[in-house]
Amino acid sequence: MNISEIMIPTIHSISSDKSVSHAARLMSQYQMDSLVVIDHGELVGLVTSRDVLTAHPNRIVADAMCDQMHYLLADQNIWEAHHYFLNENVKLAIVLDEEQVSGMITKETVEMKIAEYKDPLSGLYRAPYIQFIGESYLRKQIPFHLLFIDLNDFGRINKQYGHPFGDDVIRTYSAVLSSIAEDQGDHLCRYAGDEFVLISTAPIALIEQYIDLISRPTNVLDITVSAAVGHVNGCEDPEFFKRSWRELIAQASLESSAIKAQKTVSALPS
Numbered sequence: 001m002n003i004s005e006i007m008i009p010t011i012h013s014i015s016s017d018k019s020v021s022h023a024a025r026l027m028s029q030y031q032m033d034s035l036v037v038i039d040h041g042e043l044v045g046l047v048t049s050r051d052v053l054t055a056h057p058n059r060i061v062a063d064a065m066c067d068q069m070h071y072l073l074a075d076q077n078i079w080e081a082h083h084y085f086l087n088e089n090v091k092l093a094i095v096l097d098e099e100q101v102s103g104m105i106t107k108e109t110v111e112m113k114i115a116e117y118k119d120p121l122s123g124l125y126r127a128p129y130i131q132f133i134g135e136s137y138l139r140k141q142i143p144f145h146l147l148f149i150d151l152n153d154f155g156r157i158n159k160q161y162g163h164p165f166g167d168d169v170i171r172t173y174s175a176v177l178s179s180i181a182e183d184q185g186d187h188l189c190r191y192a193g194d195e196f197v198l199i200s201t202a203p204i205a206l207i208e209q210y211i212d213l214i215s216r217p218t219n220v221l222d223i224t225v226s227a228a229v230g231h232v233n234g235c236e237d238p239e240f241f242k243r244s245w246r247e248l249i250a251q252a253s254l255e256s257s258a259i260k261a262q263k264t265v266s267a268l269p270s
Contacts, residue, residue: 003081004074006113007095007103013038016045020064021057023047034092036101037065043101045069046092069094074102079132081110119190121167122174130189130197134245137199141241145207147198148230148252149177149214152260154194157223165221170194172220180210195256197249204235228263230255 013036014023023035027049037045045065055064070090072081074097084093085107095103119126137144151173158166170190177196181188186200200207210229217226230252234240240248 001078001113002074003072003076003078003095003105004097004102006078006109007074007105008109009103011036011101011104014047014061015039016060016062016065018061019057020047020052020055020059020061023061023064024049024052024057027052034104036094036104037061043069043094046094048092071096072105073097077132078110078113079129080136081105082114085110121170122190123171124174124178124188124190124196126189127191127197130187130191130199131245131249133187133199134248138241138245142201143234143240145200145202145204145234146232146248146252147200147207147210147214148191148249148256149196149198149227150230150253150256150260151194152226152228152263157225161223169220169223169225173225176218176220177214180213195253197252204233207231207233228256228259230257230259 012026012030012032014026016037016039026035027033034046034048036043037047045062045067046069047061047065051064051066070084070088070093072084072093072095074095081093085091091107093105094101095105117126117128118124134144134146151169154166154169157169174190174196177188177198180186181198181200184200184202184206186198186202188196188198191197198210200210202210211231214227214229217224219225232240232248232252232255234248
């Protein structure tokens, strides 16, 4: 989803020589929390309701406005906007379309839309988030490790203990994975069902520890849970940046499936 789909398309302007009280009246009239400040056709600043409240009514807008503008492009997606607001620690940005002002976007609006992409059971983001991270890293040519994590015998857990208990396992296992990811600032999502995807730029030695820890049978809610982990190493693959996200996630998932199949065969009686 692009910013243009959730931005405030109608903006109202004021010149910098108008009074703060006039800005307050316009905000009340238009039911807006901010006005774009334009002088002689040029965008020079932004005045918000907070600026109006903290300035004397008789002062002019030039004295109250903020002239440090923040911009996003209409065709940027909501994940890029989300990261921008977090990194810049701002609450509002002007949206440009072909270098023309086309609207405004607030941090609150972006966060509300981002929340729709969170999985309510695990509290993790869903697949679109990890796709954004992966495609962003590929575009910037940042090498990374891609781990596709698939729980073993999860269908059996649901059948033996019931789906509510299976939900508890997903919730608890998600928390375990989150603690691993948060230590290194990695990116994690619940991809689908009992599948998770993790993107990490950690050293290979640490990735190997991840895989060993995740693959090893672990006690979760008094039952044994393990996972098959498919791994694509973008730090050692010379063709890595020639491949699409779709190709990489397919490889990682197929590797995970192959590991599960191998374990199933080895567990059969001879």
